[in-house]
Amino acid sequence: MPTLCLTSAYSITASVNPPRAAFSDLPLGHTVGRPHQPEFQRDLLRRALNAAVNMDAPGTIAATGVTWDSDGSWKRRATPTGMESEEDASRDGDPGDSRNVRVDTPQYQYESDRLAAGSGS
């Protein structure tokens, strides 16, 4: 089965080494672009899919050319889990661990999802 892997984490994808990948220079959590910008998202997908057609060597990571902003200044706020707010990034001191605790019960987006899934309390 041919596969194409989108990515906004170049080094991680290079380490995993999938057959075909398409890299966009975007913050983590935005693999397909900015929220509610359908043409941005479609453009990224078109570029990635068209790049895949032209790949002929396993392990290729093509650049889609899609970027978050013109000067890459968002990267100064990048963390291993996403992007800090400007406020947090300007604060002095070493950062903590921004991940949530890895609990082993379903983590619903909304309480109504829990009810809809019929899992009770």
Added chain:
Amino acid sequence: MEVRPETSTPIDYIALTRDRYDLLGYPPYQWAELTDTPPWTPLTRPLAESTVALIGSGGAYREGQTAFHWKDDTGVRRIPSADPATDIRVTHFAYDLEPAREDPNIVFPVDRLRDLVDEGVIGGLAPTALGCMGGIYSVRRATEELAPAVVAEITAMDVDLALLVPV
């Protein structure tokens, strides 16, 4: 203090995570590192005639389904790709969920892939998309449980290309 990344080159999240773990006094994170040449399956049809299957590992599930938990959940959710992204929910412990909850298409682009079908860029979208949890810290469980389940689902679909969307 951490060294802030360059603005002109891709962020090296492996180095960034190593630095962060060092600061926090954690042992180094063990990244999956595959050095063999990956397997290669040629694309056999033009894109405009290809059926694409979507697999997103950002923790997407559909309203009505059981959400993923955050401790090595190797389950797979079958999500009807005809349903609008407003029916999609996302859950994950390791990335900022707010933007993806605002518009799930940025990690699970069902609406956009349907757009590309309408435009004729791709031939079709598999009726079922797959959601899974990429945050699995056990490479063994990802390899032995999650990957075979995804492969079994996808190979049963009769599609031309699997599009993987990690976070």
